[in-house]
Amino acid sequence: MGIDKHRRASKKGSSRDGGRFIALPFSVIDSPAFMQLSYAAKSLLLDIARQYASDNNGRLLATMKYLSKRGWTSSDVISRAKKELLDAKLIYETVKGHRPNRASWYAITWHSLDKITGYDAGAAERWPSARSGYLTVAPLRKNTLNPPKGVKKDMIEPSPGARDICDAPPAGAIRGIYQHSTTPSNGDHLDTPSIVVTEEFFSSNHMSSNVSFTKTFELHQFSNNSSITRISL
Structure with a gap:
């Protein structure tokens, strides 16, 4: 019904x-001024302008x-959007509202103010x-990621320049310097001849009598007066 009514009301x-x-x-x-508004402020501007009836600009x-x-x-949200419109000079406050029942009045600035x-x-x-007044609002400067003087090339070497890498200290x-020799003072123990002993030697040196030996034993003497016995069975 509403759509048909508007269509009938349109001029031929x-x-x-x-x-x-x-x-x-x-x-x-x-x-x-308009393009920089938030969506809420743009919506509010339309709802304020919707009230204009050719003789009430100043009482919106x-x-x-x-x-x-x-x-x-x-x-x-209304308060923030209204402040945006005032700052953008798209609306003008003709009456300052106050409590308890005094509402603020506004005028849209692209129409003349009614008396x-x-x-x-x-x-x-x-x-x-x-x-x-909206025509005097300057566009906001876009933030740039580049410094004003341009982007400098990244340095991959020290400012004085690259130096040759030296494998040795500057002084050479x-x-x-070793304080102790890696060789025993009496020589390497491997150079000391082995002493060949027999079964009777071990028997006479408190070896258990119930152990039978069939092969030769070698007793090595070391410079620290200790001995290791290697037994081959």
Whole structure:
């Protein structure tokens, strides 16, 4: 029913659906002030502009009571979005609201301010500087990952230059100094001849008599007066 009503209301030969609409100039949509807005601020701007009826610019509302009917649920989100619009100079505050029941009034800055009784003192006088104020908002500078003077090439060698690698200390190789000889003082024990003994030798040196020997034993003498017996069975 609603769609048919709007279609019937459209003028003959018109290319759009009938009914009122928001006149939002390209100068607003393409401005840095608008493009830098958050999604919440852009939505709020449309809901404020939706109230404009050709003779009430300066008495547009952004209260929770009005916006809740249009799907807004957070007063904090509304407050932040409203501040963005004021900073972007897309809306202008004509009346400063206060408790308990005084709502703030606003005007969209791409339309002329209508003459309405009840503006704050000086609001109408300051309007000329606010009109089309969004056009004076400069675009934000994009953060760059490169330093202003450009990217420097990474150095893979020390600043004085690469040096030849030396395998030896600057003063030359150091000879090892050994305080003790690796050879026993009386010579290598392997150079000492073996003493061949027989079974009777071990028997006479307190060896058990119940052990039978059939082969020769060798007793090696070392420089530290100790001995090791190798037995071949």
